[in-house]
Amino acid sequence: MKLNNQLRSLAAIAFLFLSAQALALPEDRNQPIKVKSDHFDGNRGKNLFVYSGNVQISQGTLQIRAERVEVHGTAEGEIQKVIAIGKPAHFQQQVQESQNPVKAKARRIEFRVNADELQLSGDAHVDRDGNTLSAEKIDYDLNSEQIQAKGQSGNGRVEMIWKPEKKTPEQSTPEEGQESP
Template sequence: MNHRLLSLSLCAALALALAPAAQAEKADRNKPMNIEADALRHDELQQTTVFTGHVVMTKGSIVLRGARLEVHQDADGYQSGIVTADAGKRAFFRQKRDTAPGGPDEFVEGEAERIEYDGRADVVRLIRRGELRRYRGATLSDELTGARIVYSNVTDVFTVEGGAPSQAAGPGGRVRAVIAPRETSPAPAAPVAAPAPALRPSSELGGSGK
């Protein structure tokens, strides 16, 4: 099956499954980037900083973890990062989603050999052995795997592409998805019939005599 058709079909299914439920934290792109690592190298001319060794980045509700993180800031102040993992491992991404008041917290998290965060477009890309999961509270709701997964924080649209068997998480380079049904409001209870009037007992057979 054509990978483009797979991507478009899955996009439509996810739009129905995810859009009414929640949206990503829109304020994350405006939050400062906080990073911990074993070492860093900064290039002032290129406005690029490279962090290495057990890297952990937080930006609002966004969390990125990996072996190496390259951070770039453009002329307009937008920050972008590329996280890569050690050989044979995968980097990690997590973000909270906006939910209705009183509802359970929702999170999107993913893993891939390379994760790209584009601050200007507010897009996350999971590249090579990508896996994306959505949680409602502590319950796993949806799960996607593929060679390349793109998640837009602005539009809440997911696209997933297959690839060669050596690149994709699923066998044969196919896209895989487990999508939970949308939660619906419970149907109103059927009205309860009024009880029949009780019969009054009588001690006389055939009524009163003349």
């Protein structure tokens, strides 16, 4: 019975975390949350819930895959942060119906719920429609949509690749009466 109560508490925490995301499709928030792992350890007294071993979390278009996922809460029962750890850990979610999902991976992914901040560290990589950003660390503020990336100390670099937009024939040719540059 005690384990059942812990699972309910964890499910409530996971629901709050997943539904709080700013970049989700609206219908994602109404989808059931599915969590699979080899092991679960919940400590309500410490407000720490840990899934380990081939962790898979999904809700609508949201997918998280990692070796370990930690959910840290507050004494009031609110989620403070969620940490996914793997080699690498993966995060994927479709932001807009007209676009492909945003994909992120890193050895450590931390989502600070109240601040709506996502931190990727350790071979961090973000891909949105083929436009990519790679760095040792990527910080993403979901509210302001501000991104900061840092290479490894010393000679580490940040790499960004932007794909040119495909133009239709109408966009490629000058309008009648206009000269080409």
